[in-house]
Every structure is written in structure tokens, then in C-alpha cells.
Amino acid sequence: xxxxxxxxxxxxxxxFIGVFGFLVRKNLVGMLMSIELILNAVNINFxxxxxxxxxxxxxxxxxxxxxxxxxxxxxxxxxxIFFNVYRRKGSETVKSIRELKH
Amino acid sequence: xxxxxxxxxxxxxxPFLMFLFLGLTNYKWTGKQAGIIGTAGxxxxxxxxxxxxxxxxFGGVGKPDGATAYQTITVFNMEWMKMSVAHPGLTISIGxxxxxxxxxxxxxxxxxxxxxxxxxxxxxxxxxxxxxGMQRYYCVLSLFSFAMLGLVxxxxxxxMYIFWELVGVSSFLLIGYYYKKPxxxxxxxxxxxxxxxxxxxYLIGILIVSYYTKTFDFVEMNTLAENGHTLVGNxxxxxxxxxxxxxxxxxxxxxxxxxxxxxMFPFHIWLPDAMEGPTPSSALIHAATMVVAGVFLVARLFPxxxxxxxxxxxxxxYIGAFTALFAAVIAVAQTDIKRVLAFSTISQIAYMMVAxxxxxxxxxxxxxxxxxxxxxxxxxxxxxxxxFKAMLFLCCGCIIHCVESNEMAKMGGLKxxxxxxxxxxxxxxxxxxxxxxxxxxxxxxxxxxxxxxxQCTGIYVIMTLTAGLTAxxxxxxxxxxxxxxxxxxxxxxxHKPHDQKWPMTLPxxxxxxxTCVCGFFPFGQLITASHEAIEIETNWFVEGVxxxxxxLGIGIAYVLYYKKNDKPAKIMAKMQGLCTAASHxxxxxxVWYGITRSFIFGIICKSIAWFDRHCIDGFMDLMxxxxxRASSESKDFQSGHVQQYAWVFVMGVVVIxxxxxxx
Numbered sequence: 001x002x003x004x005x006x007x008x009x010x011x012x013x014x015x016f017i018g019v020f021g022f023l024v025r026k027n028l029v030g031m032l033m034s035i036e037l038i039l040n041a042v043n044i045n046f047x048x049x050x051x052x053x054x055x056x057x058x059x060x061x062x063x064x065x066x067x068x069x070x071x072x073x074x075x076x077x078x079x080x081i082f083f084n085v086y087r088r089k090g091s092e093t094v095k096s097i098r099e100l101k102h
Numbered sequence: 103x104x105x106x107x108x109x110x111x112x113x114x115x116x117p118f119l120m121f122l123f124l125g126l127t128n129y130k131w132t133g134k135q136a137g138i139i140g141t142a143g144x145x146x147x148x149x150x151x152x153x154x155x156x157x158x159x160f161g162g163v164g165k166p167d168g169a170t171a172y173q174t175i176t177v178f179n180m181e182w183m184k185m186s187v188a189h190p191g192l193t194i195s196i197g198x199x200x201x202x203x204x205x206x207x208x209x210x211x212x213x214x215x216x217x218x219x220x221x222x223x224x225x226x227x228x229x230x231x232x233x234x235g236m237q238r239y240y241c242v243l244s245l246f247s248f249a250m251l252g253l254v255x256x257x258x259x260x261x262m263y264i265f266w267e268l269v270g271v272s273s274f275l276l277i278g279y280y281y282k283k284p285x286x287x288x289x290x291x292x293x294x295x296x297x298x299x300x301x302x303x304y305l306i307g308i309l310i311v312s313y314y315t316k317t318f319d320f321v322e323m324n325t326l327a328e329n330g331h332t333l334v335g336n337x338x339x340x341x342x343x344x345x346x347x348x349x350x351x352x353x354x355x356x357x358x359x360x361x362x363x364x365x366m367f368p369f370h371i372w373l374p375d376a377m378e379g380p381t382p383s384s385a386l387i388h389a390a391t392m393v394v395a396g397v398f399l400v401a402r403l404f405p406x407x408x409x410x411x412x413x414x415x416x417x418x419x420y421i422g423a424f425t426a427l428f429a430a431v432i433a434v435a436q437t438d439i440k441r442v443l444a445f446s447t448i449s450q451i452a453y454m455m456v457a458x459x460x461x462x463x464x465x466x467x468x469x470x471x472x473x474x475x476x477x478x479x480x481x482x483x484x485x486x487x488x489x490f491k492a493m494l495f496l497c498c499g500c501i502i503h504c505v506e507s508n509e510m511a512k513m514g515g516l517k518x519x520x521x522x523x524x525x526x527x528x529x530x531x532x533x534x535x536x537x538x539x540x541x542x543x544x545x546x547x548x549x550x551x552x553x554x555x556x557q558c559t560g561i562y563v564i565m566t567l568t569a570g571l572t573a574x575x576x577x578x579x580x581x582x583x584x585x586x587x588x589x590x591x592x593x594x595x596x597h598k599p600h601d602q603k604w605p606m607t608l609p610x611x612x613x614x615x616x617t618c619v620c621g622f623f624p625f626g627q628l629i630t631a632s633h634e635a636i637e638i639e640t641n642w643f644v645e646g647v648x649x650x651x652x653x654l655g656i657g658i659a660y661v662l663y664y665k666k667n668d669k670p671a672k673i674m675a676k677m678q679g680l681c682t683a684a685s686h687x688x689x690x691x692x693v694w695y696g697i698t699r700s701f702i703f704g705i706i707c708k709s710i711a712w713f714d715r716h717c718i719d720g721f722m723d724l725m726x727x728x729x730x731r732a733s734s735e736s737k738d739f740q741s742g743h744v745q746q747y748a749w750v751f752v753m754g755v756v757v758i759x760x761x762x763x764x765x
Binding site: 019022023024031094095097098099100101102 | 740741742743744745748749752
């Protein structure tokens, strides 16, 4: 059986790739994808710990399903916002939206 | 006694309410209505005052059966402010103190104020309509009456100080009544600033005295202790400041406040300029009541002055004597009739100061040569002077109303046009010159004999000389106005000068009657320093000498000014230097102006302004500059870039995580 550390290494890598992408990507869609990576890293943790620590229970699986659903909804909203941003600004880079500072 | 308690609050409250009422609703009334309201109010107050004073003197209130001295009665005394931290027990009260001098002042103030209220109806009516500021005028007159009554009835020195400033303000407002006239504006500012400057010394004096005595109360301050000293003297015993006894110094500082209000040299400069105000208010404030506040102050604290600060009293004598002579000399050279009267007022108030200055308190059992006669004489002269000087001012008002000028040159030969004014003015001049049977003869005679009795021969000579000068300048004024040479404009003019209508004539007649009779009032029985009756003997030597000098003064005035001739011009040519100096008031105004310009503005104000601009403003600017820099440096922090925020967030998490792990 593959030890749990392997899963954790994968999820950690995935998480930091996501954080790195969120911090440096110029493109809004790229940033959104980075967020998805972070969420998926969390999902892997949920599933792995459930499988290794409490195999007879299913809370971890259930939560990961929740996360997937929420991520899908969030993506839908975010994509809608990005479309509007693109229509107004003619650009899809993150630098073009600074209005929230006001 | 019970009746007095009912009437007493009325005396203080009614004029104050009148002031508030007229002040707040003045747009609702025409000038005439406001005048009627104000006059009705002051009439009620005057009757209350008469009632209280008569009850006090003759109704057995002041002197219960069997007592030999008038009692000092505190009718009411309400605690107003308590200073509990620094000086436990030190309270400021507002009260009503009745003793012979305050009862007498009640009569003086209410009589003059009532007469001036009535007179103003005529004076403010010109060219067929009432003056447009008449509501304001009556409103301020009420304020003044309130303040002056509060001042004389004060139970403690702090209450007196409060009302002292209030009379200063109302004087300021009345001098500046014609606020479109630049001269009136500068005069009212001058009066206010000069008296305020003097009041600063008064306040310092109050603070010193109350710091040691731990009380403001007049009765407590004046009470004689076992050792024959007053509370003030006992509590400051042995203390000195720069070689002077602290008591003397503090009392002298208090007197300086009085000198400001009473226009003693060198604070006299404001009074002649104060004549820019309406003439009736000059009669009330700058002749009869407010200007004697300084005399009243010294009289109020007389036991303290006489027993514990005789050196201060001596200084008062010298200042008074100098002022009397000095002002009389200036009065001779003035040509504006109101200014002549103003300088005459200064000179007469100085007489009262001198009389207080030469008086000493005789303690029982100790043989004293000095007597308290001066105190009685001073208060007597205050009373008689208030009456005849108010009358002279009101006469001037009548004349100015006709002639529409203050200058003597525009007058002359008015006797046949204005007989009533002529008669009243004549009575006033005879009274101030000291001719019997008019009141001035008696009071001035007592002042002179008080000087002589207390071995102040030098002062006596100066005061007699001043009396001669007084007679001369008053009759110079009298002959100039009513005889001399008739102004040719009168004969051809459509409006010939004439006696005024009854509101202006009635007060003149009332004052003329009072001037004739009040010399016979038994002042020695009523008003004395010890509150016990003293015997007033006529000193025939003094009376003879003063009558002779007065007659001489009048005679010279008759020769020079009864008919137009060239003698005055010749004399003026001979004494050109003195005449020019006197007509410029010996340049005292210029000296003050120079001191103010070079010392106060040039040195003190400039350095303070420098400090303000560079240190205080600089510090404030530094604070502003720092805040500005800090915000402009930190404003880039909020850029609106999501990724920048995310970086900060991540780094924050890293830092907190590291700390959580390793600490």
C-alpha cells in the first residue's frame, strides 16, 4: 500500500503550485485555475486522511464532494465576472481591475 | 426687615430682566415703546431702592432700638461657585449687602438712572423722529443700571469684580452707541482697553488678598480682630514683597483698578474721549455713577486701607491731589463743553479720593489725632457731585441739542433763549464752585477741613487752589455759553434755540432742587467710617478761604468772559506754552500712545507674534507635515492589485506560522 506521505507530498506540491500561480499569473482565468488547484489539494488531503485514518466512515469523501460542488459554482460566478470585465475593459489581465480599492 | 427681603431681589432682578426683555424682543417695539418699557422698569426699581434706603436709614432696620451704630446687613447671600480643591471653604457668592454707603449709592444710582431714562426721551427725539437705535440704547441703560446696582450691593470682592466688568461693558456699548462715527468707535475701544488694563491690577490684588485671607467677603475682611487689625492685615502680617509690605502692595493694586474706573492719573485718558457717547449716558455713567466706582471701592475696604495699608492710602492722597489739580488746569484750556465737564469730573472725583486718602480710622481707646471726617466728606461729595454734575451734563445735552455742536465758539448769548437751562446750569456751576447754600459748598468744605485736620497742609493748599480753578473754568464755561457774544446765526435761523420739552426739562429741575437741598442732609449722622454718628463742625477758616478763592475764580472768569474782549487772547499769548500744552491735555495721550506703540506693540507683541508664528505654528506645521508624509508613504500599500494583497497575506501567514512553530 502506498504510504499516506506520498499523497500528502502530492497535495502539498499541488497547493504551492496553486498559490504560486495565484500570485504570479497575469491572466484572470489562470488565477481561477490556480484556485482550483488549491481546492483540489485540499480534496486530496480529505480523501487520503479519510481512507487511512477512518476507513469505515465517509465524512472526508462527503466534504470533498461539497468542495467540488462549491468550486463549480464559484467558477461559474467567476467566469461571469471575467466576461463582464473583458467586455468593459477589453482586457482579461488582473491589473485591469483595481476598482475595489476605492 | 422682612419688607426689605421682599424688595431686595427686585432691585437686582428687575433691571436684568428688563435688559433681557428689551434685548431679545427689541425688533417688536418702536423706539418710543422700548423707552416707555425701560423707564417703567427703572421707576419700579427706583421706588424699591428708595424704600430700602429709607427703611435702612430711618425705619429702624439699619439702627435697631438702642444701637449707636448702623448695622451691616447681608440681606441675602447665595453661593454661586465653590473652590473646593485648592482652597476649601473659599466660595464666591452673589448677595446683597446693605450698609450706609451702599444704601446711599442705591439712592444716587436709581435717581440719576431714572432721570436719565426720562431725559433720553427728549434727547433721542430729533428732527421729528426717534433715533433708530433707541431700543438698543434703553436695553444697555437697563444693563448698566443692573450692573451698577450689583456693584454697590456686592457682598464680596469677587461679585464686585464681576459687576465691575459688566459696568465696563455697558459703558463701552454706550460710548460706541453712534457706531457709524469713527471717533465714537475709537473712544469706546480706548475706554474699554484702558479700564481693562487697570482691572488687571485689581484682579491681581484680589487674588493676593484672597489667597491669604481665604475669603472674598467684605464683612469678614473688614472685621477688626482683637489686636485691632483687620483680617487682611492679620493674614498677611510680616509678609513683604520687594521691600514693601504685601498688604500695602495688594491694597494698592486693588486701588489701581479703582483708579482706572475713576479716571485717576495716569488712567484718566479714556474719560474725555468717552464724551463721544450720547450726552444722557455721559451724565449717568461718566459723571454720576460708574466713575465713582473706584471711590466706592476704596470706601468699601476703608478699614483695611486705613488700619493695615496707610501707605497705600497716602499714595491715593498724592495721586488724587495731583489728578485734581492737573485735570483742573486742562479743563481751563478746553473748548468742547463736554470735555470741560469731563475734566471737571476727573478733578472732582480726585477730590473724593483725596478725602478718603487723608482720613484715618480711629480705634477705640487709642488716642489719634486723625479723624474719619474725610470718609464722610468723600461720600457726601460723591452724593452732591452726582446730582449737580448729572444736571450740568443734562444741561449740556439741551444746549447741544439746540446748537448741534459741542464747541464753545458756536455758543454765546443763550441766556435769553433758554432761561430754564440757564438757571439750572447756573445752580450747577455755583454748587461745583462751592458757593453756599448749594450742596457743593458743604461737601467740598468738609473735604478741605478734613485735609487740614489730618495735618495734610500741602494737600490742603493744592485742593484749595483746585477749588479756585474749578470756579474759574466752570464760570468760563457758563459765561461762554450764556453771555459772551451771541452767535449771529441764532437771530436769522429758523429754529431759534429754545428750552426743551418737559422730558428734558423735568430732570433738570429735579436735580436743581436736589442740588439746593442736599447740602443740608445730615450726612455726619448717616454715613461714617465707623457707622456711628459724628459731629460735623463748620471750620470757618476753611470755609472763608475756599469762598474767597471761589469768588476770585468767578471774578476772573467774569472779567475775561462775560463780554467779548481781547483780554483772554492777550493772556493766552503771554502763556502760550502752557496754553498749548493744556489744550493738548499735557500730551499724556501721546505718551500712552507712544508707550503702546514702541513698547507694547514694538517689543512685547512682536516677540509674542514671533513665538506664535515660529514656535507654536511651527510645531503645528511639523505635526501636519509628519502626518502628510506618513500617509503619502503608506498609501501605495492599498494599490487595488489583488495579487499584491495576496502576497502580503501569504507572507503574513508564513511569518505567523514561523513564529507559532519556533516560539
